[in-house]
Amino acid sequence: GDSVTQMEGPVTLSEEACLTINCTYTATGYPSLFWYVQYPGEGLQLLLKATKADDKGSNKGFEATYRKETTSFHLEKGSVQVSDSAVYFCALPQYSGAGSYQLTFGKGTKLSVIP
């Protein structure tokens, strides 16, 4: 079945450092791909998405490009801030019949940014 493999971390960076969180997927066809973020004590929020190959999703300085040839959707940010400290999840939707789409998540990567 479809699956997502994500760098697990934890990752600790100094403020203004570059961030890359790797995500690769296995899927039938070309699903949409998502990055969700979970700040401490909160639920998951959609950070960005891409719906087809070569699309680039971006939000809050984060970017991810849907690479069909490498089946990847790596999350990047050029200069992280303390406020980016959170857990990041890569996800893809799987159609499971009767109009049901289940999101399959990676295991999450905890990012801590220190001043």
Next chain:
Amino acid sequence: GAGVSQSPSNKVTEKGKDVELRCDPISGHTALYWYRQSLGQGLEFLIYFQGNSAPDKSGLPSDRFSAERTGGSVSTLTIQRTQQEDSAVYLCASSSTGRAYTFGSGTRLTVV
């Protein structure tokens, strides 16, 4: 409402007791999902409701787990005879498109 509301935010219960977790989705969202987030297991799909269709219960881990959605809106996840391995954060999400979920803040369940 403006977002997905879950209650309670925290619940501590004794092993063997039943618990009910509530989710109030965004008004107008026809799809509602329950996920479980536990250490070492990541996010697990539990159950999905779409309009008036029969729910997709394929993710429920045992028959101690059940859920209902009344009037196509509020949903209740019930865990009977709780076990320590049920301790986790239970997340609810709703959607109007079937893909772009909005999550609630979750209910942290601790079974002692």
